[in-house]
Amino acid sequence: MRFSGVALVAAVATLSACGGGEQKAAGTDTAATAASAAAPAAGGSGMAAMPATGKTIEIKMVGDEKGYRFEPAAVTIKVGDAVKFIVVSAQPHNIAFHDVPAESKAQLQANMPEAMGDMMGKMLLAPNEAYTISFAGVKPGKYEFNCTPHLANNMKGTITVQ
Numbered sequence: 001m002r003f004s005g006v007a008l009v010a011a012v013a014t015l016s017a018c019g020g021g022e023q024k025a026a027g028t029d030t031a032a033t034a035a036s037a038a039a040p041a042a043g044g045s046g047m048a049a050m051p052a053t054g055k056t057i058e059i060k061m062v063g064d065e066k067g068y069r070f071e072p073a074a075v076t077i078k079v080g081d082a083v084k085f086i087v088v089s090a091q092p093h094n095i096a097f098h099d100v101p102a103e104s105k106a107q108l109q110a111n112m113p114e115a116m117g118d119m120m121g122k123m124l125l126a127p128n129e130a131y132t133i134s135f136a137g138v139k140p141g142k143y144e145f146n147c148t149p150h151l152a153n154n155m156k157g158t159i160t161v162q
């Protein structure tokens, strides 16, 4: 989405550039600014990751004739626990949180190793590959997530942090 948005800005800039030399320079600046503004959003939050101090709860990532799913799809944990996502079948899978409360966003982002973007963990490509997220420093609440590759297949879950 972000990249197509930048492409659109660039296309508009190119179109408007047909008017004359001065406009062309302005259009190029606009495209460059849009591209550089979009880049930092995919990076880290600037906060330090907080290691888990409690239990590690496992959630399997499965795809078979019954569909794509997290097993279990709903877990309840405590602040300081970790959730370990393990690929079983039908990869690639990932974990992408949505509607995260603002006060927990930066810490949760920092606790997601090798994040691909905003609230989005790295893509898991092989069976038995695992991805562990610490919930240390994260406020109690409901954390809803889905698998980006299987969003349309309703592969989603909820972590309730107490």
Ligand SMILES: [Cu+2]
Binding pocket: 061, 068, 092, 093, 094, 147, 148, 149, 150, 155
């Ligand atoms: Cu998936």
